[in-house]
Amino acid sequence: MSLINETHSPALKSWVEQANRPGSDFPIQNLPFGRYRPMGTDEDFKIGVAIGDQILSLQGTGLIDSPDMNALMALDSTTRLELRRAISRGLAHGSEQQQAWSTLLINQSAAEMAAPCRIGDYTDFYTGIHHAMSVGKLFRPDQPLMPNYKWMPIGYHGRSSSIRVSGQTFRRPRGQTKTPDAAQPTFGPSRRLDYELELGYFVGRGNDLGRPVSIEDAENHLFGVTLLNDWSARDIQAWEYQPLGPFLSKNFATTVSPWLITTEALAPFRAPLTRPDGDPQPLPYLDAARNRKEGAFDITLEVLILTERMVGSGLPPQRLTLGNAGSAAYWTAAQLVTHHTVNGCNLQPGDLLGSGTLSGPAANEAGSLLELTEGGRQPVVLANGEQRTFLEDGDTLILRGWCERPGAVRIGLGEVRGTVLA
Amino acid sequence: MSLINETHSPALKSWVEQANRPGSDFPIQNLPFGRYRPMGTDEDFKIGVAIGDQILSLQGTGLIDSPDMNALMALDSTTRLELRRAISRGLAHGSEQQQAWSTLLINQSAAEMAAPCRIGDYTDFYTGIHHAMSVGKLFRPDQPLMPNYKWMPIGYHGRSSSIRVSGQTFRRPRGQTKTPDAAQPTFGPSRRLDYELELGYFVGRGNDLGRPVSIEDAENHLFGVTLLNDWSARDIQAWEYQPLGPFLSKNFATTVSPWLITTEALAPFRAPLTRPDGDPQPLPYLDAARNRKEGAFDITLEVLILTERMVGSGLPPQRLTLGNAGSAAYWTAAQLVTHHTVNGCNLQPGDLLGSGTLSGPAANEAGSLLELTEGGRQPVVLANGEQRTFLEDGDTLILRGWCERPGAVRIGLGEVRGTVLA
Numbered sequence: 144m145s146l147i148n149e150t151h152s153p154a155l156k157s158w159v160e161q162a163n164r165p166g167s168d169f170p171i172q173n174l175p176f177g178r179y180r181p182m183g184t185d186e187d188f189k190i191g192v193a194i195g196d197q198i199l200s201l202q203g204t205g206l207i208d209s210p211d212m213n214a215l216m217a218l219d220s221t222t223r224l225e226l227r228r229a230i231s232r233g234l235a236h237g238s239e240q241q242q243a244w245s246t247l248l249i250n251q252s253a254a255e256m257a258a259p260c261r262i263g264d265y266t267d268f269y270t271g272i273h274h275a276m277s278v279g280k281l282f283r284p285d286q287p288l289m290p291n292y293k294w295m296p297i298g299y300h301g302r303s304s305s306i307r308v309s310g311q312t313f314r315r316p317r318g319q320t321k322t323p324d325a326a327q328p329t330f331g332p333s334r335r336l337d338y339e340l341e342l343g344y345f346v347g348r349g350n351d352l353g354r355p356v357s358i359e360d361a362e363n364h365l366f367g368v369t370l371l372n373d374w375s376a377r378d379i380q381a382w383e384y385q386p387l388g389p390f391l392s393k394n395f396a397t398t399v400s401p402w403l404i405t406t407e408a409l410a411p412f413r414a415p416l417t418r419p420d421g422d423p424q425p426l427p428y429l430d431a432a433r434n435r436k437e438g439a440f441d442i443t444l445e446v447l448i449l450t451e452r453m454v455g456s457g458l459p460p461q462r463l464t465l466g467n468a469g470s471a472a473y474w475t476a477a478q479l480v481t482h483h484t485v486n487g488c489n490l491q492p493g494d495l496l497g498s499g500t501l502s503g504p505a506a507n508e509a510g511s512l513l514e515l516t517e518g519g520r521q522p523v524v525l526a527n528g529e530q531r532t533f534l535e536d537g538d539t540l541i542l543r544g545w546c547e548r549p550g551a552v553r554i555g556l557g558e559v560r561g562t563v564l565a
Numbered sequence: 566m567s568l569i570n571e572t573h574s575p576a577l578k579s580w581v582e583q584a585n586r587p588g589s590d591f592p593i594q595n596l597p598f599g600r601y602r603p604m605g606t607d608e609d610f611k612i613g614v615a616i617g618d619q620i621l622s623l624q625g626t627g628l629i630d631s632p633d634m635n636a637l638m639a640l641d642s643t644t645r646l647e648l649r650r651a652i653s654r655g656l657a658h659g660s661e662q663q664q665a666w667s668t669l670l671i672n673q674s675a676a677e678m679a680a681p682c683r684i685g686d687y688t689d690f691y692t693g694i695h696h697a698m699s700v701g702k703l704f705r706p707d708q709p710l711m712p713n714y715k716w717m718p719i720g721y722h723g724r725s726s727s728i729r730v731s732g733q734t735f736r737r738p739r740g741q742t743k744t745p746d747a748a749q750p751t752f753g754p755s756r757r758l759d760y761e762l763e764l765g766y767f768v769g770r771g772n773d774l775g776r777p778v779s780i781e782d783a784e785n786h787l788f789g790v791t792l793l794n795d796w797s798a799r800d801i802q803a804w805e806y807q808p809l810g811p812f813l814s815k816n817f818a819t820t821v822s823p824w825l826i827t828t829e830a831l832a833p834f835r836a837p838l839t840r841p842d843g844d845p846q847p848l849p850y851l852d853a854a855r856n857r858k859e860g861a862f863d864i865t866l867e868v869l870i871l872t873e874r875m876v877g878s879g880l881p882p883q884r885l886t887l888g889n890a891g892s893a894a895y896w897t898a899a900q901l902v903t904h905h906t907v908n909g910c911n912l913q914p915g916d917l918l919g920s921g922t923l924s925g926p927a928a929n930e931a932g933s934l935l936e937l938t939e940g941g942r943q944p945v946v947l948a949n950g951e952q953r954t955f956l957e958d959g960d961t962l963i964l965r966g967w968c969e970r971p972g973a974v975r976i977g978l979g980e981v982r983g984t985v986l987a
Contacts, residue, residue, distance in 0.1 A: 263726060264724055279808070283808070290743075291743075294741060294743075300723055302722055304911050305910055307774075317777075317909075319717050352729075379908070386701070390721055390722070391908045392908075483813070485739060487738055
């Protein structure tokens with residue numbers, strides 16, 4: 144069946160007029176889920192749907208009866224699609240629900256958002272091949288890309304407890320670092336603090352321990368997508384990462400955007416997975432016709448920086464990167480699900496799979512400062528004259544994402560912001 | 566203050582007579598916490614205290630009012646000590662509570678145990694230096710021990726969702742493996758399935774994101790200890806682990822023993838941390854007088870195997886390993902807490918820190934088959950003539966641990982069992 148249906152029709156408009164403005168992240172074709180409460184209160188967070196610049200209380204509509212996002216994420220595909228249709232009809236021009244539902248709206252600027260769900264386990268992958276190549280060159284000039292890279296999605300377990308929603312501020316991490324020529328390590332604040340531009344794939348329905356998810360079924364276990372900033376301390380990473388991988392260089396903070404953009408909303412923006420000629424084909428357990436044809440996401444990704452001095456001068460954020468998720472990722476989200484579970488490992492509703500840094504092939508598509516500055520050797524010069532090799536205290540990073548295609552209404556992923564403190 | 570008090574007195578006996586028998590894992594000096602329910606029911610799990618061969622319902626005593634183990638683990642040290650004293654007095658010979666509490670007992674053989682708490686994040690360390698050295702030789706003959714090993718506790722994030730309590734059975738994991746001379750990887754069941762003998766250190770009180778725990782304070786954040794089997798597929802590990810560390814080779818199953826042996830119970834069995842002469846001293850943030858003097862745990866550890874054929878012949882499990890945690894670990898649990906949080910990472914009540922494989926210096930103290938068989942080259946020959954290089958389908962592994970010292974009553978950690986299915 145085609146997942147593109149009347150909920151994607153460009154003719155569809157909402158009675159929430161702001162949602163119909165061109166450029167809105169949250170037209171009626173999007174309908175992402177998030178958790179919110181009125182700002183300044185200590186109410187429990189509720190499930191809401193973003194529509195234009197408003198949030199609709201989903202419990203208020205009576206369409207769900209629990210504030211537990213993880214329970215909503217565990218729904219089967221058919222029920223999810225029904226829920227989407229019901230929300231779409233209720234928010235559409237001429238809806239019978241308009242009068243009742245208009246009392247269920249709160250302005251997004253008056254809401255505080257939480258992380259979109261309870262994240263049990265967080266796995267970070269490494270699907271951005273251009274990133275893997277660039278970083279590999281810096282860490283291991285003799286062997287930038289490991290022999291396993293084109294055979295399996297490389298990933299590692301991350302830290303759930305330090306994941307926060309957009310707006311996260313965190314102190315510059317301290318730790319051990321060692322320069323190659325030093326006799327011993329020293330302890331102090333990281334001097335090579337960086338961001339990583341990633342997508343966060345959220346698991347919907349889980350699988351039982353011991354029951355792998357086939358590549359044909361994997362899409363049914365994906366709930367939605369957010370933006371993800373995998374903050375990284377490069378100097379701590381270089382000293383600690385062998386032989387068991389990154390640890391304290393990553394687990395001090397990870398920031399996600401608040402809105403779960405569902406796979407239903409993203410249906411018109413799927414793209415083929417392309418592998419360069421001569422690259423090995425995936426082993427059969429990672430290969431399926433549908434995955435090859437439309438396993439990738441055609442999402443435009445942008446990174447902006449806003450320094451303390453820019454804020455002081457009233458300057459807007461400045462773009463560092465503009466790229467596309469589809470051309471950056473060597474493995475699809477479905478392949479991540481299948482590979483993760485092929486040994487029997489169980490995924491649970493709300494689990495998070497990071498895509499890894501989605502750098503494109505061009506220099507200005509790089510998703511980290513490590514790449515943009517060639518390992519800190521070539522500073523980025525900002526419009527106000529400031530230079531950056533790595534992040535300075537007071538820097539705010541903003542990741543944005545959106546989908547645009549002829550014949551489809553633009554949908555946005557919103558943004559994720561985070562700020563480094565001293 | 567000394568943590569050794571009247572709750573450890575060898576003179577102390579319980580009215581639960583079985584607890585007073587020599588060799589009992591759970592005398593009144595132990596009092597570990599676990600979660601249980603009557604076998605064959607679907608009741609909610611409750612918090613119990615092991616005493617001899619019985620379990621005391623802790624909620625029944627009125628000493629706690631919630632079945633949430635994580636909440637109990639979050640208590641401050643003073644409240645925890647008060648709780649321990651109250652349980653000890655109630656279970657002691659001549660206690661006024663004997664009549665009332667005797668109705669709160671259930672036989673351990675009539676109870677089903679759960680994992681002791683909700684494990685938010687699981688981190689596995691690598692503190693066994695003899696293990697690190699032996700395994701390093703197999704994976705990297707030119708550089709068995711990485712230059713960072715003696716400077717920081719090496720660790721990585723593990724998978725929480727697949728942690729189960731003793732009695733876990735799991736299917737042999739499948740995955741990609743590649744022999745060094747093969748042109749490409751193949752997919753199939755792991756042929757080098759192994760166990761790892763570890764301790765699980767459970768976090769009690771947590772720390773806020775951005776607030777490191779000092780080495781002086783770290784013991785106050787430790788709640789207790791279990792046995793832990795970190796099942797490992799060596800052939801999958803060898804192919805996947807670079808550059809981001811172990812992933813599918815570990816996350817298909819991890820088994821813990823059901824009883825949280827508290828740090829209060831272990832107080833008489835602390836030992837100095839010893840470093841060979843000439844090794845670097847820890848950096849100041851990882852160093853404290855108390856940690857040097859009594860940071861280690863003097864716990865005897867044993868591994869036994871029970872094959873399907875042994876079961877068929879009515880043979881008992883056969884010992885593979887006997888060693889000691891104190892002499893195997895290069896870093897203490899307190900150092901793990903401090904290192905883990907030094908960058909601001911937050912630990913939460915119930916989080917699990919694996920010690921890493923605790924192999925002793927002698928060959929028969931090795932905590933994995935990888936080491937016992939020299940990488941699969943020298944099979945272990947069992948008493949019934951069976952040979953093992955790695956685990957076969959139907960093999961059950963049993964880890965046991967206990968503490969014995971002159972002048973103290975022996976306390977046990979119980980055991981953790983797990984079985985490989987086809």
